[in-house]
Amino acid sequence: MKRLLETLVENNREITKKGNLASYIPELLNADKNDLGVAVITLDGKVHSAGDCSKKFTMQSISKVVSLILAIQDNGKERVFEKVGMEPTGDSFNSIVNLEIKQKVKPYNPMINAGAIATTALIYGVSEEEKFEKILNFTRKVTGNNDIDINKSVYKSEKLTGDRNRYLAYYLKSNNTIDGDVEDILDLYFKQCSIEVNCIDIAKFASMLANDGILPWSGERVISREVSRIVKTIMVTCGMYDASGKFAVHIGIPAKSGVGGGIMAAVPKRMGIGVYGPSLDKKGNSIAGTHILKELSDELDLSIF
Numbered sequence: 001m002k003r004l005l006e007t008l009v010e011n012n013r014e015i016t017k018k019g020n021l022a023s024y025i026p027e028l029l030n031a032d033k034n035d036l037g038v039a040v041i042t043l044d045g046k047v048h049s050a051g052d053c054s055k056k057f058t059m060q061s062i063s064k065v066v067s068l069i070l071a072i073q074d075n076g077k078e079r080v081f082e083k084v085g086m087e088p089t090g091d092s093f094n095s096i097v098n099l100e101i102k103q104k105v106k107p108y109n110p111m112i113n114a115g116a117i118a119t120t121a122l123i124y125g126v127s128e129e130e131k132f133e134k135i136l137n138f139t140r141k142v143t144g145n146n147d148i149d150i151n152k153s154v155y156k157s158e159k160l161t162g163d164r165n166r167y168l169a170y171y172l173k174s175n176n177t178i179d180g181d182v183e184d185i186l187d188l189y190f191k192q193c194s195i196e197v198n199c200i201d202i203a204k205f206a207s208m209l210a211n212d213g214i215l216p217w218s219g220e221r222v223i224s225r226e227v228s229r230i231v232k233t234i235m236v237t238c239g240m241y242d243a244s245g246k247f248a249v250h251i252g253i254p255a256k257s258g259v260g261g262g263i264m265a266a267v268p269k270r271m272g273i274g275v276y277g278p279s280l281d282k283k284g285n286s287i288a289g290t291h292i293l294k295e296l297s298d299e300l301d302l303s304i305f
Contacts, residue, residue: 001040001042001048002048002049002050004296004299005038005039005040005048005049005050005051005296006050006051008038008050008292008295008296009036009037009038009050009051009292011295012036012288012291012292012295013034013036013051013288015279015287015288015291016033016034016035016036016277016279016287016288017033017034017279018279018281018287019033019277019279019280019281019286019287019288020033020279020280021033021278021279021280022259022260022278022280022284024161025154025157025158025161025259026157026161027151027153027154027156027157027158028058028154028157028259028260028278031057031260031261031278032055032278033278033279034279035051035052035055035261035276035277035278036051036052036276036277036288036289036292037049037050037051037052037053037054037055037198037199037275037276037277038050038051038053038199038273038274038275038276038289038292038296039053039198039199039200039202039203039273039274039275040203040271040272040273040296041200041203041204041206041207041216041271041272041273041274042207042216042270042271043207043210043211043216043269043270043271044216045207045216045217047200047203049199049200049203052199052276053198053199053200053274053276054198054199054200055198055199055276056151056196056197056198057196057197057198057260057261057262057276057278058150058151058154058193058194058195058196058197058258058260059139059192059193059194059195059196059197059202059258059260059262060193060258060259060260060262061111061113061116061193061241061256061257061258061259062197062202062256062257062258062260062262062263062264063116063135063139063192063193063195063258064110064111064115064116064119064256065205065209065231065235065256065264066135066138066139066192067110067116067119067120067123067135067189067192068080068110068116068119068231068234069138069223069227069231070123070134070135070138071110071119071120071122071123072227072230073223073227074122074123074124075122075124077226077227077230079122080110080119080122083106083118083119083122083177083178084106084107084109084110084115084118084119085106085107085108085109085115086109086110086233086234086237086238087108087109087237087238088108088109088237088238088244088245105172105175105177106177107172107177108238109234109237109238110234110238111234111235111238111239111241111256112238112241113164113165113168114168114171114172116189117165117168117169117172117178117185117186117189118172118177118178120185120188120189120192121178121179121180121185123135123188128184128187128188131188132188132191132192135188135191135192135195136148136149136150136195138222139195139197139205141222142204142205142208142215142222143197143201143202143204143205144204144215144217145197145201145204148195148196148197148201149195149196150191150194150195150196151194151195151196152194154193154194154196154260155190155191155194158190158193158194159186159187159190162186162190165186165189165190166182166186169182169185169186169189170182193258197262198274198276199262199274199275199276200274201274202262202263202264202272202274203264203272203273203274204217204272204274205264205272205274206264206265206266206271206272206273206274207266207271207272208222208223208228208272209228209231209232209254209266209272210266210267210268210269210270210271210272211269212225212228212229212268213225213227213228232254232266232268233254235254235255235256235266236248236253236254236255236304239254239255239256239257240255240256240257240263240283240285241257241283241284241285242283243281243283243285247285247290248305250294251290251293251294251297251302251303252297252302252303252304252305253265253266253267253273253293253297253302253303253304254266254267254268254304255293257284257285257286257289259280259284260278261276261277261278261279261280261286261289262274262275262276262286262289263275263276263285263286263289263290263293265293267302267304268304270302271302273293273296275289275292275293276289277289277292
């Protein structure tokens with residue numbers, strides 16, 4: 001496996017030149033465009049990695065998986081999906097179109113920004129600090145990495161430049177889709193997006209999902225099989241922004257990407273995969289990371305379809 005991963009990184013590193021770093025969060029421009037790494041965690045707990053797998057990056061939209069899980073655990077699936085839909089959208093992840101022009105007050109799904117803000121707003125806690133500790137501690141537990149924390153520079157950068165997300169949140173508030181103080185909800189959302197991980201961390205998280213909610217290395221169940229199923233299904237249909245359909249056809253693995261360059265992919269009953277490559281395609285997905293997942297899926301017959 002390690003030799004295969006090393007070959008995939010070597011063969012696809014040149015593709016990083018064809019993409020661009022995320023620019024709408026200025027701090028993300030400090031990443032090295034040429035970085036590329038991959039990690040695989042099999043369900044017996046073995047770790048295989050290659051390339052820049054120890055490089056840290058912020059979760060960004062990958063954190064939407066965490067907030068969705070916690071929202072369902074705190075509220076039940078019926079309450080969550082009263083507030084957020086579960087249908088894919090052909091619009092970009094930060095689009096306002098499906099809320100305003102289409103008069104769709106309920107966000108289409110939890111993987112676009114509006115939907116993720118709505119699920120974050122549903123997480124229980126007496127304060128923003130308590131809610132964030134819940135998000136952070138859950139991430140640490142599932143990854144087995146107690147050193148995980150936020151990148152404060154990225155958090156500040158997101159907070160200073162997050163006007164589109166502010167519009168989305170205030171629009172949701174004005175239509176009673178979310179409750180609570182909008183600025184507190186946004187601050188929590190910016191913090192969760194700024195949690196810093198590496199390829200191995202997200203591969204471990206994905207391996208829990210691949211194992212139906214059980215940590216492969218300890219046997220501990222951390223989420224129910226039903227929640228795991230719901231999350232993986234939404235990852236298939238909505239996890240790769242408005243390239244989700246193409247990704248499902250050509251790669252066929254439940255996955256969630258982030259503009260920090262990470263992709264977390266869960267192959268049911270087989271493995272969790274973490275990829276990092278901050279050079280993005282036009283849809284906001286890691287351009288070389290997507291190629292690695294395509295070749296890995298083809299080589300190991302990973303498609304669930």
